Amino acid sequence: MIEAFFAQMPALVIVLPLLAAPICVLLHRGGPSWFVYLLTTWACFALAFLLFVQVKIGGPISYAMGGWAPPFGIELRLDALNTVVLLLVTGIAAISSVYAKASVAAEIASERAYLFYAALLLCFCGLAGITVTGDAFNLFVFLEISSLSSYALIAMGSKRRALLSAFQYLIMGTIGGTFLLIGIGFLYMMTGSLNMADIASRLPAVADTRTVEAGLAFIVVGTSLKFALFPVHVWLPNAYTYAPSSVSAFIAATATKVAVYALMRFLFTVFGAAYAFDQLPLGEVLLVLSVAAMLSGSMAAIFQTDVKRLLAWSSIAQIGYIVMGFALASSAGVSASVVHMVNHGLIKGALFMAVGAMFWRLRTISLNDIAGLGRQMPITSAAFVVAGLSLIGVPATGGFISKWVLLEAVMEPGHYWLAAAILVSSLMALIYIGRVVEALYFRERPEGQPPVGEAPVLMLTATWTLVLANIVLGLYATPLIGAAERAARAVLGAGS
């Protein structure tokens, strides 16, 4: 019985939220729907943890969906890389589900809250699906499931500007998704297979054709649109700024990471590092774009007055760090990418949650309005400061560890200009986080504003859980670095 359950775990991670979403719609009320959402995400978190342990002990798991053996059926495949990403996605979803209740009650009309939770579950299902699937076309379908539901979620923001942001995201996101579809079509044309491992084994025979090269180009551009790499990032600041707080926290911490994972999966597992980085100059292209993302994102963040928009621009810069890591195509680089993916997920989750808690009180989040809040919302403000320090990369926080391993990775082949770019971008992070901290602690409350109290306990608990996770990963980084190194070995070993 127990064994039968263990065998079905990879499918359950997708099936649970997919079933829970219509249950939310049937329940037709916000409160019970929230409870369903909470249970589902925590159950998936537990499953992800079990899968992580199982893969760590027993090696990769292959699950044949519906009993159809791969490469003909859809295969779910879990290895050292995607169990880490799955753990991050489910973990953030679980913690943000605790956070969501109060935040949603304040920002979403109560008669629509159940639909909100249903969309959130679908988005979660899509992200988990992208992570576990081993089938290229299936990945596209899950990507569209998560994207479509996140367009709807962003449109539920309280300002009317959320609508146009969601529409712009829909246009850009659909173009990205369609590019990915074209790329997969090219690969299918040349290999006659959709299973990633199967494509990988058939690809070397036809690798020198223009069709495969075009397929790679379409896949890289398509996924880059989804994770907002530098020149195609314009949708992200608006989408994150005007989305409801709980959505910003969840999507900022997970969606971009999962899209980066999808690109890593295609580059390393399907095409192979040797093809994408040695035969084609993809590494150089991605390195230049990542540096541009880091510098332009941090620079733009410095000049923002809306704190959520500031964090969104900072996300664009942080995506640069992650892309830089795997663009090196070395073992150290890929593991640095994975470490920063996890750490940045935790940092941005915590920051957006803290900002959401301030929004919950003030209904606005510009730098002038949060001035002096450090004394009136001390716990929330402290959470922002600690997570902000982690974003800058102060020792004893997770952010320090990821910057450290990334610096080691870029120094290894002697790319000193990349190291300089990392340091400059970190200094700029110090400036933009510093501006918020200055507003919180060293300015007076605006006149005529009544004093405000702390945010609800559940919101604070969720925020501080992520903040503490940052500190724990900063002080005791061995498990994460170990997992990242195993992930790097898994993908690079499969590629070469």
Place this chain on the structure above:
Amino acid sequence: MSLASIADNFFGLFNYWVVILLMMIGFYTVISHDNLVKKLIGLNLFQTAVFVFYISMGKISGSTAPILMSGKGSEDVLYAHPLPHVLILTAIVVGVSTTALGLALVVRINEAYGSIEEDDVLEADFETQEEETEEEAERMARAEARQERESAQQDHDDGREEEDDDRETRS
């Protein structure tokens, strides 16, 4: 390359030329039009081009539809590859839901702004932004005035030192 081979190339790959043409028309429409509905139509064309691409991929010249047939010689019948067609059914569903969601957003944008031209919407946002910044500036001015008053009060009480401190924190 002779003229005949060029023509052969063109007509042999006719479907793919159509795909590229359709895709570029759609893409250009998305980029160039301000009207949100027209943008969606462009997006649809763009996606449809990909549908045609997949369907062309599965076609073998001289083949029939992939339908199970009985009778003599049915084993040797050449039929089109059905898998790309099935895949594209899924993509069509994705396309339809994207369009539905996009149109729903356009309806909401029209309700909120009274226009579906992107320029009008952005302009409306820009105007409210100006109002917001004005409000912000007023609030700042009020806060400064208050601090001024307070520091004047303190000045009266404790001498000049406090005022200097106050200026520093403000700047």
